Amino acid sequence: MQFYYDEKMPLRILDEGEFWKQQEAEHTDVIRALVPNLEPQFVEALAAWEQAFARTQAVFVRYIEAVVRSGHIASEQFKQQIVELVRFALEQSQQFIQLLNQLGTESVPLKTNPTAVVVLNHIRRESEYFIGISEAFLMRGF
Numbered sequence: 053m054q055f056y057y058d059e060k061m062p063l064r065i066l067d068e069g070e071f072w073k074q075q076e077a078e079h080t081d082v083i084r085a086l087v088p089n090l091e092p093q094f095v096e097a098l099a100a101w102e103q104a105f106a107r108t109q110a111v112f113v114r115y116i117e118a119v120v121r122s123g124h125i126a127s128e129q130f131k132q133q134i135v136e137l138v139r140f141a142l143e144q145s146q147q148f149i150q151l152l153n154q155l156g157t158e159s160v161p162l163k164t165n166p167t168a169v170v171v172l173n174h175i176r177r178e179s180e181y182f183i184g185i186s187e188a189f190l191m192r193g194f
């Protein structure tokens with residue numbers, strides 16, 4: 053993510069968060085569809101993550117709407133709320149990667165499905181990309 057958006061930076065990071073949380077939610081479904089014989093505990097975990105990502109995405113959408121309604125002016129208090137949301141979303145992605153790692157090492161149906169292994173690694177890299185964007189934003193700020 054580039055940092056030349058100036059006054060549009062709140063929208064830029066919120067847009068990134070909304071997009072990546074949607075992607076992560078969809079990724080839970082991709083894994084379940086790709087590995088139909090996935091162990092029940094992983095199916096349940098992925099379903100729970102899908103819901104968690106959807107809730108976080110909804111918060112990003114609400115924040116986007118608030119910034120637009122405010123005329124693209126975010127108060128210092130609202131900027132701090134955005135920072136906290138980004139921090140939460142980053143930690144959420146880190147925890148999701150832990151589940152992906154567990155899937156990759158413990159799920160026999162997944163490990164024996166070469167396509168699923170490739171997809172799992174791709175999904176991990178995408179979540180890592182979002183983490184990188186979030187870390188860069190948190191280091192630089194508005």
